[in-house]
Amino acid sequence: MAADDTDVRASRRRRDKTQDALRPRKMLSLSEVTKLTGLSKATIFRLERDGRFPRGTFISPRRKIWFEDQIVPWMYAIEGQRFPRVHRGGKPRRATPADVEA
Structure with missing residues (x-):
């Protein structure tokens, strides 16, 4: 009886994979x-161009x-990652007191 149950479960798994x-x-x-x-x-x-997005x-x-099915795994893959901020032009950043002292 146990062998029959195993065969039935195996055939269901094959059918599910096919579906x-x-x-x-x-x-x-x-x-x-x-x-x-x-x-x-x-x-x-931009992320797509840089190869960082599907x-x-x-x-x-x-x-x-x-x-x-490509976007959702990407969203889980980036969870918890930290990306450095990139200054892309515009006005230069003002110097802070910490920058002056250093």
């Missing part, structure tokens, strides 16, 4: 990605999408 493989992937537009991540469009494109896919000449 997962056939399940369509959810495609997200840029506006959906911005809502999901909280990032601006410019930040998404690459989108063009599904037509003017339509770009991202797959949800």
Whole structure:
């Protein structure tokens, strides 16, 4: 009897894997990605260009999408990471008393 239960469970696992493989992937537009991540469009494109965000896919000449199953793991992967702030131009930073004393 135990062998029959094992065979039934194994066949269910195979069937579940097959169904997962056939399940369509959810495609997200840029506006959906911005809502999901909280990032601006410019930040998404900059991170994508720098290789720090999943690459989108063009599904037509003017339509770009991202797959949800790539975005969500990225969100979990960056949790707790600290990124240095980068000054990208504009006015120079004012010197503070700590800078002057050093």
